[in-house]
Each structure stands twice: as structure tokens, then as C-alpha cells.
Amino acid sequence: MKTRTLLSIVLLAGLTLLAASCEKQKKEPVKASISGKAGEVEIVSSKAVWESEVGNAIRTVLQAEYPFTPQKENKFRIYNVPPEGFVNVFRAHRNILYVHIADTCKPKLAINRDVWAEPQTMITVFAPNEAAAAEIILDGNEQICETFEDAERERVIYNARKFENASLASSVRAQFGGSPWFPSSYTLKKHTADFVWISYETSYTTQGIFIYKFPYRDESQFSLEALVAKRNEVMKENVPGTLEGSYMITNPVIEPGYWKKSYKGRDFTEIRSLWETQNDYMGGPFISDAFRSTDGKNIIVIEGFVYAPKYDKRDYLRQLEAIIYSWH
8 A cells, every 4th residue: 555655656746747847848948040150240239339339349349350361351240130120030140249228227248148049149238328338348359259259169069079970089089098079071081100180171171180299398398489390390291282392381471379278177278370381382271289198198289270272261260179179
């Protein structure tokens, strides 16, 4: 009798949880998938605000020059949607910057996720007047750009994980102690004891990833000069051009960008610059991250480069950045 009573209680509890779950699903319907192109931000504001100092501030921040591409490219593509037109598909855009100006507003920058679609990022600027809104946007330059950059990066990583080339990742992990999430479209192009070349190629574009390692000696090996010298050495040995005697090098004229960074608990040194080909005419942008191996014995470098002579390079480079940032 006691067993039957206990069973009844368990069944009742299960049904209650199921009912609650169903009720929750009714209250929280599945959100739409995001719309819009990668690297695009929708600006929601009145036409008057768009054409005022607020619009100028937005363009200053979001259309600043993207670093280290052969031709000038803006950080983001932007377009304006008035509040009265902000319905349906416009609400599902991947990246939204909403400008809300009212006398009662306290100056603030708010960040929200998945408001109308998934995976969506929305930044709202609250301000009592146009001057205050412009100031918030200019002061929040770094936060605004990093928020949208992070959102684009996480979308690429999510898709790479969802459609992963697991065998390629397993091979890299066995050799280097870790691996990024490689999309299924990437294939192994070259493999030696200390170097791998992984590539995604179409008729007119190449997105390549190099991973190599060398023994750790001291922290001076993470200096800009040392990393560039090592890069040139590795490229000369492993990455030939199309002509005999040609090989990849780091552009010797442009001063590379150099940063110490941290992403999801992993510290690394990052270089961005342009590559070119000694004794040939190929070139493009690259991003290179260097860090110590888990056992501390080696320095591991993972690099993404783009060759797309007919196209802008920013979005291709962003995709590669996301992949190399996903190292785990």
C-alpha cells in the first residue's frame, strides 16, 4: 500500500513538472532566427536623429577603419531604420543599436541579448537629448564595438562547433595539446612534425590557418620582433608561393599591431598585419596568436590568413579570428 502511494506521488510530481514545462513553453515561444549579414548593424532612430550629431557619433564609432586590411574597410556596415518602421523582420536583425531620446531618460548604455530573435545582440542608448546621446556613444566606443565583435565571433564559433570537422580537430589536438573548432569545410593541406596548414578554398578565396610550435626558452620570445622573425622563418620553410623560389613573408614596411590579450581565461600575444609573397605578387591580411602550451614546454602559434584579391577581406578575417579564438 505504501509502495502504491509512493508511486502515485512520483507520478503526480512528474505530471505536474510536465504541465509546468508545457505552460512555460506556451508562455515563451521559440524565437525567430536572426536576420541580416555578418558585420552589419541596424541603427534604430528617427531620421532627424540619424542626421544629427548622434548619427555622426554612430558613424565615427561603427564605421571607423577596420585594422590591417590592404584596402580601407569599415568595422561595420550600418543602416538606419526609423522607430515606426521597426517591426517584423527588422526586429530580428542580428545586431541592433537603438537610440531612445526622451526628457525623462537618464543617460545610460544598456546591452540585451535575444530580445526578438536568437542569437541577437541589442545595445540601447538612453539619453535626455541629442548631445547626451552623442556623448554616450563616443564615450562607449570601445564597449559598443567589442560587444558587436564578440557577438559576431560567438556566432561563428557556435556554427563551427555545430558543424565541426572532428577528425581534423582530433589530429591537431594530438599534436599540439589543443585545437580550435574547425568547420567541416576546412581540410588539411600540409602536416609536418611541428607545423600544420589547414585551409578552406573556393575558386577566388582562401582562408588558411597555420599552427606551429617551437621550444619555450623565456618571455623574450613573445616580443614583436621575435615573433615576426620566427614567423618569417616558418613561412619560408613551409609556405611556398606559386612561382619557383617564392614564399610567404610578413610585410616588412608596415608596423604590425601587437597586443597582450585574454579570452575566456586564455592569455596570448596577438599580432595583426599584412602578409605578402617574396618574389611573387600575392598578399593579404593575417592575425596571429601565440601562447605557451599546457605543459609549458613549447610556444604554440595559431594564425589565420586571407587571400581574396577580388573581395573585401574583413568578414573573411573575422571568421578566422573566431576560429583561432576558439582554441580549447
